[in-house]
Amino acid sequence: MRVPFFDLSRQSQKLKHILLPKIEEVLDSGQFSGEACVSTLEQKLAAICGVPHVLAVNSGTAALFLALKALNIGKGDEVILPANTYAACAAAIRQTGARPVFADIDPYSWQMDPQQLPHLLTPHTKAVLAVHLYGIPCDINTIARFCQVHGLWLIEDAAQAFGTQIGQQKAGSFGDMAAFSFYPTKNLGTAGEGGAIAFKDPAHRHLLRALRNQGNVQKYYHEVAGYNFRMGALEAAILEAKLPFLDEWIKRKQEIVTTYRRAVDTPYIRFPQEPPNCRPAYHLCVVQVPDRHHFLKYLDKKGIGYGIHYPVCCHQQAVFRSETAHCPQAEYHAAHCVSLPLFPELSPQEITYVAEALNVYRPR
Numbered sequence: 353m354r355v356p357f358f359d360l361s362r363q364s365q366k367l368k369h370i371l372l373p374k375i376e377e378v379l380d381s382g383q384f385s386g387e388a389c390v391s392t393l394e395q396k397l398a399a400i401c402g403v404p405h406v407l408a409v410n411s412g413t414a415a416l417f418l419a420l421k422a423l424n425i426g427k428g429d430e431v432i433l434p435a436n437t438y439a440a441c442a443a444a445i446r447q448t449g450a451r452p453v454f455a456d457i458d459p460y461s462w463q464m465d466p467q468q469l470p471h472l473l474t475p476h477t478k479a480v481l482a483v484h485l486y487g488i489p490c491d492i493n494t495i496a497r498f499c500q501v502h503g504l505w506l507i508e509d510a511a512q513a514f515g516t517q518i519g520q521q522k523a524g525s526f527g528d529m530a531a532f533s534f535y536p537t538k539n540l541g542t543a544g545e546g547g548a549i550a551f552k553d554p555a556h557r558h559l560l561r562a563l564r565n566q567g568n569v570q571k572y573y574h575e576v577a578g579y580n581f582r583m584g585a586l587e588a589a590i591l592e593a594k595l596p597f598l599d600e601w602i603k604r605k606q607e608i609v610t611t612y613r614r615a616v617d618t619p620y621i622r623f624p625q626e627p628p629n630c631r632p633a634y635h636l637c638v639v640q641v642p643d644r645h646h647f648l649k650y651l652d653k654k655g656i657g658y659g660i661h662y663p664v665c666c667h668q669q670a671v672f673r674s675e676t677a678h679c680p681q682a683e684y685h686a687a688h689c690v691s692l693p694l695f696p697e698l699s700p701q702e703i704t705y706v707a708e709a710l711n712v713y714r715p716r
């Protein structure tokens with residue numbers, strides 16, 4: 353048997369009869385961009401996440417960048433973020449002129465370790481970018497308290513965590529700002545590119561709208577030097593059509609992760625610790641193995657697809673290299689993590705096959 357790491361065409365096949373009429377509607381309307389095309393989606397996203405304001409943009413990276421800009425973060429400022437995250441986080445910070453400061457991770461949850469924050473705090477620190485990596489919640493309540501005590505902005509990167517629940521709240525509703533990504537492989541993905549910013553203070557709305565759309569709020573009157581970060585109508589229509597399925601997909605992926613977890617009764621494959629009182633919306637099912645080279649050869653032999661998220665920490669990337677970063681846990685994780693097949697359309701046979709393969713795996 354061959355089990356793909358990810359196969360989006362299965363979802364498209366299932367939803368085609370729902371998506372095609374939506375695409376046709378957009379084609380017939382002749383409206384392909386602009387606020388009117390995304391406003392219904394924005395309201396629905398806000399309702400799902402329990403945040404007062406959402407603006408749709410054309411990527412998660414744009415959402416992160418605009419969140420930082422709206423909070424006036426730039427040259428001379430520092431933003432703390434976890435070392436093992438997608439490079440877009442560090443890039444967005446760097447693009448504003450600010451300096452990314454890398455925090456080590458907790459060795460069990462693999463999320464940013466809040467205990468690192470006091471050591472990284474300087475008079476230049478302006479914000480913490482808290483990432484819910486893999487769709488598992490980071491310790492957002494502890495991080496939020498730290499930000500409050502020290503007068504820092506809290507930005508949540510919920511790109512991988514749309515639908516993740518912490519206590520009674522959704523990821524994205526804790527920060528002053530939050531970024532979501534609708535890249536096709538994410539929990540809620542569009543056919544193309546997309547993202548969204550969530551924010552609490554309505555005072556940010558005006559500037560964010562302007563920055564998204566070439567700096568103009570009224571047509572042809574430009575208030576600031578803005579960007580083109582608009583989401584297109586087709587992307588928005590597809591996202592809206594997929595929303596009713598989100599909960600089912602999250603539940604299904606949670607079941608798959610649970611099946612994998614239960615199959616493993618060896619110390620050779622470690623799963624992440626889930627914080628209490630939460631419902632992760634798993635974007636990736638990541639495990640740690642002592643000998644990755646051997647494990648990957650085993651998966652290859654079994655015909656099981658995999659990914660590595662991420663093989664190189666941000667602070668070890670040539671472009672973001674930091675001499676001061678001390679992140680041994682993040683480095684260990686980068687060297688030992690493997691992402692297993694996880695998407696809602698995996699068949700029961702495929703899931704059982706992967707679980708059985710995990711169960712009998714032994715390192716050499």
Ligand SMILES: *Cc1c(COP(=O)(O)O)cnc(C)c1O
Nearest residue numbers: 411412413438440511512533535
């Ligand atoms: C995907 C992702 C982003 C960037 O989103 P894009 O839509 O690809 O620009 C940012 N942060 C994290 C953690 C991500 O996984």
